Amino acid sequence: MSDAPPDAPRRGRPKDSERGAKRARILDAAVTRFIDAGFGRTSIDDIAADARVTKRTIYTSFGDKAELFTSAIERFRLETLAAAEPDETLGQLAARIVYSLHSDEAVGLHRLMIAESPQFPELAAAFFASGPQGYIDLVSARIEDPERAEALVALLLGERHRQRLLGLTAAPTRAEATAHAQRALRLLGIAG
Numbered sequence: 001m002s003d004a005p006p007d008a009p010r011r012g013r014p015k016d017s018e019r020g021a022k023r024a025r026i027l028d029a030a031v032t033r034f035i036d037a038g039f040g041r042t043s044i045d046d047i048a049a050d051a052r053v054t055k056r057t058i059y060t061s062f063g064d065k066a067e068l069f070t071s072a073i074e075r076f077r078l079e080t081l082a083a084a085e086p087d088e089t090l091g092q093l094a095a096r097i098v099y100s101l102h103s104d105e106a107v108g109l110h111r112l113m114i115a116e117s118p119q120f121p122e123l124a125a126a127f128f129a130s131g132p133q134g135y136i137d138l139v140s141a142r143i144e145d146p147e148r149a150e151a152l153v154a155l156l157l158g159e160r161h162r163q164r165l166l167g168l169t170a171a172p173t174r175a176e177a178t179a180h181a182q183r184a185l186r187l188l189g190i191a192g
Helices: 016-037 044-051 055-062 065-082 090-101 104-116 121-130 132-143 146-165 174-188
Strands: none
Touching: 016 044, 016 055, 016 065, 016 104, 044 055, 044 065, 055 065, 065 090, 065 104, 065 121, 065 132, 090 104, 090 132, 090 146, 090 174, 104 121, 104 146, 121 132, 132 146, 146 174
């Protein structure tokens, strides 16, 4: 029997589950740091310390800090996509988008990007491609109408999202997200 504590790293190559957990820990630490300190004032050293990994692990897994930020944005979209059920309706997808994009973390990253985009225009472009455009593409694949997909995503954000960005409202419950999504679909005359 080993004397190593149960959470001690194993020798040899890590299992896929261990790599996934480490990746999630790095992304969680990065999101927290980016939201708290801003992109420019966050260092890879800070993130590595918070995630309990080496800088080399971050650079190997993500490349540079900009790619790490883009990976954090992409994770939101992929988590929304991964939660899909095979028989999911457009209304259920729309509700998940509202719930995800109105969350504290997503709103914090959106605020950060608005504040930092003049200093980091390439990062702003990557944020848009991975975030907003990714959601538009996701909806467009369902309704096969890019203009209506863009309009729907705009309504899913809308004034409630602006209020979230300004700190005037709290993140919606799942029921509130569903109601918001259903209103948006009704306004566009799209069956949900």
